[in-house]
Amino acid sequence: MPWRGPEVEGERPTLGYYVLDWMIANLAQPGRDDGEPFVPTQEEADFLLGFYELHPVTGKRLIHRALLSRPRGWGKSPFVGAIALAEACADVVPDGFDASGEPVGRPWHSLRTPLVRVAAVTEQQTDNTWIPLLEMARGRELSTDYGLDVLDTVIYLPRGEVSPITSSATSTKGDPACFASLDQTEEWKESNGGVRLAKVMRMNAAKLGGSIIETPNAFTPGEGSVAEKSAADYQAILEGRSKARGILVDHREAPPDTDMSDEESLVAGLRYAYGDSSDHPDGCVLHDPPCPPGWSPIERLTSEFWDTSNEPQDLRADLLNQITHAADAWWSAPEVRAVSDLAKEVVAGERITLGFDGSRKRSRGVTDATALMGCRLSDGHLFTIGVWEQPKDWKPPPGGDPREGWQVPVLEVLAAVAEAFATYDVIGFYADPAKWESHVADWEAAWGPRLKVQATRTHPIEWWMTGGRATLIVRALAKFDTAITERELTIDGSSAFVRHLLNSRRRMSRSGLQIMKAHPDSPDKIDAAVAAILAWQCRLDAIAAGVAVEEEEMFGGTF
Structure with a gap:
């Protein structure tokens, strides 16, 4: 017969309860010589329930x-x-369900x-x-x-x-x-x-x-x-x-705003990261009622952060379990998470700027992504309108030329740009025209005259991220970097946007630091980060041109 169904909200069929009982009945606690049973913590028990989850109809392992x-x-x-x-x-090994609809197993x-x-x-x-x-x-x-x-x-x-x-x-x-x-x-x-x-x-x-x-x-x-x-x-x-x-x-990792220089913040971050294993005198703070105190000496671990011989990045990874950054990364994961705000929503009619970075196809390796990002004028919130990436498991269609790589769906991109102009009050749009020159020209013809902030008089949207504009590019990157580190902006936290920010690498040029992929053929793309930089720079130019003052006067509020 099939599974009996959930008796409490969220319950799913699993052999995890059986495995949990089996461990307690048969295994000794390591590091003890008194035969004390091994008793998994609540965190470990939750993992077992998920790891041994079964399909409610077929009874097969899901993980x-x-x-x-x-x-x-x-x-x-x-x-x-x-x-x-x-x-x-x-x-x-799953072996169906018994007469009561409970999952049963058999040994390998x-x-x-x-x-x-x-x-x-x-x-x-x-x-x-x-x-x-x-x-x-x-x-x-x-x-x-x-x-x-x-x-x-x-x-x-x-x-x-x-x-x-x-x-x-x-x-x-x-x-x-x-x-x-x-x-x-x-x-x-x-x-x-x-x-x-x-x-x-x-x-x-x-x-x-x-x-x-x-x-x-x-x-x-x-x-x-x-x-x-x-x-x-x-x-x-x-x-x-x-x-x-x-x-x-x-x-599980410590919250992104954990301050390693502040003892109270650091202890709180360590206790969260260590969860049930934390030696908190009141037990684990993650469950109600709390679990018994664990074994990880949190107060002792804090002393490692005061030892100047330890590298901060190693401490974040080893003890706070924070996925940080490569040595040449522009931004660390904690920095990016600290400016993420998933609760913010940009609604139709709001004033925004747009940033665009595009690609088409490549015959070798993974095609670069194409990204369209928005930035709200009032508070600098960056949000994802569209990111078009080569699927991870993409293969040429049957009968297709294997030398032909994945292609960006141009019509979808054009439709997204048009929809953005129809939905929001777009006051500026900066686009890197590389491989999209004709489309950028069409955008300039269609919307250029209405934009309140323009890249140049002759090309209101065209904003090259390569070529002879190196000084402007370096300045734009520096401003965006400062905005992240000083938390002057927020981001929507979309997975593609965050991933592209973390993929970005620092590369020194004659004009200063610039943003690049890890290497030219890297499958880890950065196009959403580039588009966001353009949208942010467009917002800064709008503020410098007084557009923000216009908005304040229009709505009678404070900016």
């Missing part, structure tokens, strides 16, 4: 790939070690020889999970009840095994692991074999309906780590740029 991101010391490694033991021994060994892997790029990293896993397996009656032979380097099952594996292994390609944990994937890169190992482990699990869990700390954008690629895969799904399914991302 095959998960990313659990928490700060160092939160307890990711012991927790994923407990999951590895459950995958090796417990009834985690009823289907095939279960192989469970604890993977990392170095042996030292595998120890993070492997050592507490051994302690959990040896501490209670698990060995006797399930026939485990627990050795220092491998756990033999009656059928199958649990073992650590590194990127130096040569036999992973054909290794049919039903479950694998991938630890510290923010450090898994091409150079150390981590990207290849992750790809192989995912493919192995997919072949037999298995699953993997990554447990990274905050990654550094631009390094190409496995954690960064996995987060990008998930974001592409949310944005509709990928048809992939079955990815669970559970990431």
Whole structure:
């Protein structure tokens, strides 16, 4: 029979409750020699419910790939070690619903020889999970009840095994692991074999309906780590740029306005990031009623921020779990999140400026995006009108020339521009005309005379971001950078806009710092950031021309 249906709002079918009970009944708490049971925290229990969620009709697992991101010391490694033991021994393979409509499972060994892997790029990293896993397996009656032979380097099952594996292994390609944990994937890169190992482990699990869990700390954008690629895969799904399914991302970080120089703000940020593991005397502040006090020494961690030998960016990533920025990034993720305001809404008829940066197609690599951004005159709120990007999984149509790349839907872009003029009171429009010269000329003919602020008399919309205008470009970038750092503007927080801001890199030219992609063929685009800079500069020029004063006089308010 099918699932019984939700008994409380938000309930969904899952084997997570069973796995939670199994862990408490069978696993020992690592680091203890008294046989105390391993009891997952509320945060860990919530993750289990999501990871083992089932389809209410088919009863199949919905999640095959998960990313659990928490700060160092939160307890990711012991927790994923407990999951590895459950995958090796417990009834985690969905087997329909019982007569009461409750989900039931069966063990992997009823289907095939279960192989469970604890993977990392170095042996030292595998120890993070492997050592507490051994302690959990040896501490209670698990060995006797399930026939485990627990050795220092491998756990033999009656059928199958649990073992650590590194990127130096040569036999992973054909290794049919039903479950694998991938630890510290923010450090898994091409150079150390981590990207290849992750790809192989995912493919192995997919072949037999298995699953993997990554447990990274905050990654550094631009390094190409496995954690960064996995987060990008998930974001592409949310944005509709990928048809992939079955990815669970559970990431918690300190609020973006956490002030590392203010002890009260810092402690609050650390307590939020560490959640249930925080040693807050009143218990975890994330749940009601609060959880018991955890083990992470928050007051001790604050002292690391006063040690001048520590790099602030490392502290943000390791302890606040904040995804910050590459060394040459224009803006950090906390800076961008700090100016995000999802509650603001720009309504029809409001005075705005527009910014546009376009592309067409390219025969090699990923085509640059095309972006149309708006900026409200009254308060400088930047919002996304349209961002057209090559879909992540785009392929040439059947019979199409594989040398022909994806093309921007020009008609959609033109319609969006026309709709923006019809919807809002557009008082200025700056557009980089590269590859769109004829269309920019048409826009100037159609709307140029009505614009209250113009780039030049002869070309009211045309605003080149290349060529001989380097000094103007550098100045515009500097003004936009100041507006972000000083929080003089807000943004709508749209995923594409935020991603393009974080993709932007600083590059020194003869005239000063300019904005560029990580490299010319980078698939990580910045066009929405460029369009936003143009919209912001147009607003500044409107204010300088007195247009803002006109608005104040028109509506009798204060600006």
